[in-house]
Amino acid sequence: MWLPRRFKFCPGCGAEVRYQVPADDNRERAVCGSCAGIHYENPINVVGTLPVWEQDGAPQLLLCRRAIEPRHGLWTLPAGFLELGETTLQGALRETDEEAGAQIEIGPLYGLLNVVKAGQIHLFYRARLLSSVFNPGPETLEARLFAEHEVPWDEIAFQTVRITLRHFFADHHAGQGFPLHCSDVA
């Protein structure tokens, strides 16, 4: 299993840590040999939106081409790490502004995807685009709309984005609404 942050030293006192199972626990944690502090590592959250532009009944989706690693040059939905001090919805709004400069009305939660190997949960909210003019930030090379037949399926940056796009078009064609989709990514 991939661990996003392995401690070598105690962030509280700077002494070396050892991975061991603390009393009253059942997993290895980073335990400080000096101050006995225990340092936990847990999955973190990526939050974003699925911005939809509706015209003549055929929806178009906003994708951003990444100007940063990982997956430089590939296309993604606007999304990024949830920060302390904000709700998941506020984080999704912030990322949509930072990465795409898109004006949206945010809607309900649409995707919750566990990416266990990366220690991440990805949350996507549906959003209605209020304008088709974008103002991408420095993390984005280009932001543009894609109709279903235009989506660059082989150049999508992340599997969670690909799954969420597929759910959207399937739900659109089914015409029964847009329920929350929970998925696990291998």
Added chain:
Amino acid sequence: MWLPRRFKFCPGCGAEVRYQVPADDNRERAVCGSCAGIHYENPINVVGTLPVWEQDGAPQLLLCRRAIEPRHGLWTLPAGFLELGETTLQGALRETDEEAGAQIEIGPLYGLLNVVKAGQIHLFYRARLLSSVFNPGPETLEARLFAEHEVPWDEIAFQTVRITLRHFFADHHAGQGFPLHCSDVA
């Protein structure tokens, strides 16, 4: 804002860190003065279940009385921190087993609650109890079923649990199903 883990020393090399805004960032992070490592702090997830025992049409809910701090002696739904290596659903199942020893069939996601002050997201899945016999673990003093009129509203450990219980009984009486509820806790 309450920060769950403030770094004083670099977990990578043990040197002192300083909080400063790195290049290409817009927030203060713990930056190591020696190896230049940047150490991020992000909200983490609490996962659990809302276990329901149905008999004669009047649902009863499983609550656990906490044997640990915080909120020792108060009642909660079975829940705990999501661990690396598991999905949110697997974590909710694990906590339900560890804290209550309850046999359940897990259902859809029912509550997503942002607890910004604590840097936490709480996720509760609906669950159907397959037995009314429980086997609580060391973190639980007592696990038992409560009908609506029996719920100890003044002795509920966490606001997210209180909100989720209220949603459940409201949805039960409305008779229109159990949609996902997204809430923010002050």
